[in-house]
Amino acid sequence: MAKGKQYQAASEKVDCEKLYDLEEAIALAKEVAFAKFDETIDIAVKLGVNPKHADQMVRGSVSLPNGTGKTVRVLAFAKGDKAKEAKDAGADVVGDEELVEKVQGGFMDFDKVVATPDMMALVGKLGRVLGPRGLMPNPKVGTVTPNIGNVVKELKAGMIEFRVDKNGIIHAIVGKKSFDSQKLFENIKALLETLVRLKPSTAKGQYVRGITVSTTMGPGVKVDHQKVINTL
Template identity: 35%
Template sequence: MKTFSKRFKKLKSLIEENKSYSYDEAIKLVKNMGTTQFLESVEAHISLNLDPKFSNQQLRTHLNLPNGTGKQVKIAVLTESDTNLELTKNGANIVGFEDLLDEIGKGILNFDILLTTPQYMPKLAKFGKILGPKGLMPSPKSGTVTTNLKDAVLEFKGGKVEYRADKSGIVHLNFGKINFSESQLKENLLAVYSSITKNKPTGVKGKYFKSFYICTTMSPSLLIDLSSFKP
């Protein structure tokens, strides 16, 4: 039987059993739940009525969080162009080609996002089993395959995030840090809901959202009343 710490039990006592909270109420409550000694992220976990084994029920895209995630993302760029210095000045942490491919082949993935152009995608195809499970394989839908690498680096550094539904149809997404203001977290959360709604796969039948929870990295989760997102 799973046991919980006194800290976790105390936080859980703040949540009313079987209650769904408006996103406004939930943000106020979750702001009081970051009680660890490190700066916790604030997360959304959204269960959707998807079966990703069907191509028309897959969800993988990106959105621009108005206030960023609060995390310093490490960006790698796979390119042979002579723009290495420019890309580095604009925030790219790693820029390379054969050397970067060698590291990926060895399973050395010292980055959070991998960007490249369409012409180099065939070079990455053989690394699908390494990059895929980590969600690091570049894709046009996620904005990580592009002909404008400079702008892509700037956007991802500025708060653009990629997300996808896992094999169970659940989206896991960080949308800020516990030290964000309530208004910053609300703006980001509304952007998450709006993006998932707008990118509803064509194959979805019936109800799209199953459940929508938010929490901090180390806290119990709060169920969101989906109707609170609607005007």
């Protein structure tokens, strides 16, 4: 009940009819956050696409310049020199056939998965295990790559993956409440620039139709999306 009252009090400080400047929205979201832990800063971007059509599926990845503030455990499927490259880059778990079997057996102590192309015939067996968790390596988001060392470094530093949901919305983590507002602004800008670059050629009308910033527990703050997009 107390949390309900706290949320209501926080919501009263946000004008639900107003579209805030991005900088103002970030500051307000941080200000009204009430949880005792360092809340995540989330963003929801409404796109003018129809995800039911394959040619309007917006999916990709972006390296946030200031990271996410989260410790990311990376598992890498690779062998030989590529396995050493992944390990040297900071991968937490590296392996080939035996690691595939370990994951099939229930090992899930990782947050991200990357693989070299030659490993995908084996890794494909893990589709039912990794797919539902959004962990299956995919060349479209850069997690199936011969440049495994670079991708491991990016994942450890804060590379995030995103995929439009059935309602045409991209949900992403862009940092922590404890982040300086300018760092959050830079992370959000990097994500939005990537989304604009990935605009499907078949998408008609206005592409970015809404942006909302919030913390894990706090209310959403609507952003003047048109103003933001015009500055990219």
